[in-house]
Amino acid sequence: MYSRLSFGICAAVLTFSLSAPPAWAHHGWGGNSEEEFELSGIVETGVSLAGPHATMKIKAADGKVWDLTLAPPAATSRAGLKEGIIPVGATVSIHGHRNLDPSRLEVKTERVTWNGRTFNVYPDRK
Amino acid sequence: MVWLQGSALGHAMRESGVWTYGVVNLVHILGVAALFGALLVLDLRLLGVWRNISLAAISEPTVPIATIGFLIAAASGVCLLATKATEYVGNPFLYIKFPAIALGLLNVAALNSLAAWRQRKLRDLSAHEQSKLAVIGGISLVSWLTAITAGRMIAYW
Numbered sequence: 001m002y003s004r005l006s007f008g009i010c011a012a013v014l015t016f017s018l019s020a021p022p023a024w025a026h027h028g029w030g031g032n033s034e035e036e037f038e039l040s041g042i043v044e045t046g047v048s049l050a051g052p053h054a055t056m057k058i059k060a061a062d063g064k065v066w067d068l069t070l071a072p073p074a075a076t077s078r079a080g081l082k083e084g085i086i087p088v089g090a091t092v093s094i095h096g097h098r099n100l101d102p103s104r105l106e107v108k109t110e111r112v113t114w115n116g117r118t119f120n121v122y123p124d125r126k
Numbered sequence: 127m128v129w130l131q132g133s134a135l136g137h138a139m140r141e142s143g144v145w146t147y148g149v150v151n152l153v154h155i156l157g158v159a160a161l162f163g164a165l166l167v168l169d170l171r172l173l174g175v176w177r178n179i180s181l182a183a184i185s186e187p188t189v190p191i192a193t194i195g196f197l198i199a200a201a202s203g204v205c206l207l208a209t210k211a212t213e214y215v216g217n218p219f220l221y222i223k224f225p226a227i228a229l230g231l232l233n234v235a236a237l238n239s240l241a242a243w244r245q246r247k248l249r250d251l252s253a254h255e256q257s258k259l260a261v262i263g264g265i266s267l268v269s270w271l272t273a274i275t276a277g278r279m280i281a282y283w
Contacts, residue, residue: 031282048140049144050139050140050141050146050147050209050210051140051147051209051210051213052147052151052281072144072148073144073145073147073148074144074145074148076144077144
């Protein structure tokens with residue numbers, strides 16, 4: 001009896017913990033606006049192929065620094081966007097999707113264009 | 127966090143190839159799987175499931191697997207954190223995860239201090255002792271489930 005009750009409690013705790021609320025931002029594109037977003041700026045911090053996603057920072061014309069989240073490191077590298085290719089201070093334009101939170105200057109970036117070259121880090125996305 | 131990111135470990139994580147993070151992440155998941163898989167079995171037994179299997183017998187495989195799993199998860203976890211430690215400052219799930227881990231470890235210390243646990247291989251336990259162990263098992267499940275849930279959610283913040 002006691003054993004069955006405790007098993008029930010455990011099952012309930014497990015079920016609750018594993019069923020993440022659907023409204024939560026999801027890794028991937030769920031935390032980003034559906035709207036296409038374009039931005040130009042000067043490279044502030046060059047491409048870093050570290051961590052779960054490659055990153056870089058650019059400074060827009062208004063002086064605000066944006067965090068660019070690229071594809072995972074291996075995919076970003078396959079797209080030709082390796083560390084050190086685009087020098088700091090170069091002007092780039094990017095295409096992607098802004099963070100849903102307007103106070104966060106972050107763009108999940110699909111393409112980076114520099115010096116006539118386009119690095120399409122998410123080739124399957126338009 | 128700044129120190130951790132600037133440490134030799136942080137540099138190694140960032141500068142040793144595009145697959146490093148993914149592989150260390152895999153090791154972390156394997157560690158968590160070993161830890162949680164083993165403690166799920168042990169905690170359910172402490173809560174009173176599978177009474178026909180003695181606590182002494184069930185603790186034989188589960189305690190070392192959970193311990194090794196924890197050590198693997200902790201070591202790989204520090205590496206993951208060191209990659210971009212400063213990025214996680216302000217991530218609320220981090221402030222849930224680490225206290226939950228601390229609670230889980232304190233709970234292990236409490237278990238080890240119980241005479242009932244230390245003498246599980248020597249004698250039968252009284253009903254009162256078994257209910258004390260059940261409380262420990264419940265706290266353990268809640269704290270580790272919280273730690274794992276918050277840990278997973280760090281990436282989605």
